[in-house]
Amino acid sequence: MQQIIDFILELDKLKGVTRKTRPLGLDRQENSAEHSWQIAMLAASLAPYAPRPVDINRVIGMLLVHDIGEIDTGDTIVYATEGWEERKAAELVAVTRIFSLLPDAQATQFMVLWQEFEDGNSDEARFAHAADRAMPVLLNLANNGQSWRENGISHDRVIARIAPPIKAGCPALWDYLEAELARAQALGYFDPI
Template identity: 45%
Template sequence: MISDQLLQQIEFIKEIDKLKYIQRKTKLLNSDRNENDAEHSWHLALMAIVLAEHANEPVDVLKVVKMVLIHDIVEIDAGDTFIYDTQKNHSNTDEERLAAQRIFGLLPQAQADELIAIWEEFEAGETKEAKFARSMDRLEPLLQNTSNNGGTWAEFDVPYEKVYQKKSVIKEGSTTIWNYAENVLNENVEKGILKKA
């Protein structure tokens, strides 16, 4: 006999396949193809594993990996909000909270509660794991845009100051990685890719 728990878990697994269809504004490194949310989450998970030694404080890497793998699942319902969007705030919305409850709610209660709590912790950005996970989330598109001659920065005419402000979150999770990122941003200014207002 197949348990209800397994059936709920399979339903969740089938539902999150939709993440592969959520297109992001950023393009893959050295590419003109837009990245999808599933690719983004996978990339962040590996980045977290590889770069964990650079976190400001020792982190629970498994928890960070869980955070980056699930942080955008809500976009199945809520859609992707571009970080530099001038119309819609990129921060947590009621729409995303409803999406988290619906999608994670497909799981057995204990698992649903755990993943909702992890998602909320990431969104709050206050724990050392959340800070490091968020630093990964801000680093990846920086690498992508740099590899694509400005990528979305150029496409949407995003000024250096706005990019700097959004990327400075990296230092909360890793000053070492922030030093690297800041150098990359300055190089982009010198090359004329990022323009100061």
């Protein structure tokens, strides 16, 4: 029991990892714990739109563990283009440390989910990636492009980073977002670069 409690208390640190997007109606940045919860709910809600049937419990599990490494590494904006290999190596070290707080069987179970998400090869991982990539977009659309404008993110950069994983994981969601992103571009939500 103590190992589980130690693990859960370690996860509390995820609440202190700030991201670049603001929650709706709040004058602060969201944190990674909020993000993980929200994308798990997004995936559960979108399950009927998966291109192939998915084990939604597995998807939710991936989404709940995918950013745990940020406790040690911090968050990097999804539109960053450099240093991903180093970042992923650091996250692996972090999740290995954090999951090792658990009894071996649970540590292995969570590591398998984390690695499946990272590899992105299963239907569940592709669907999870679609939800992960979509949520910052949905918040930016609702916040008049707040994070995009503040961080100098262009429409083309958003499309290049999010279109492939969302198309692969949930084409119906991409159809919706593609139209919304075109509308947002017309409204000036992006850095003009």
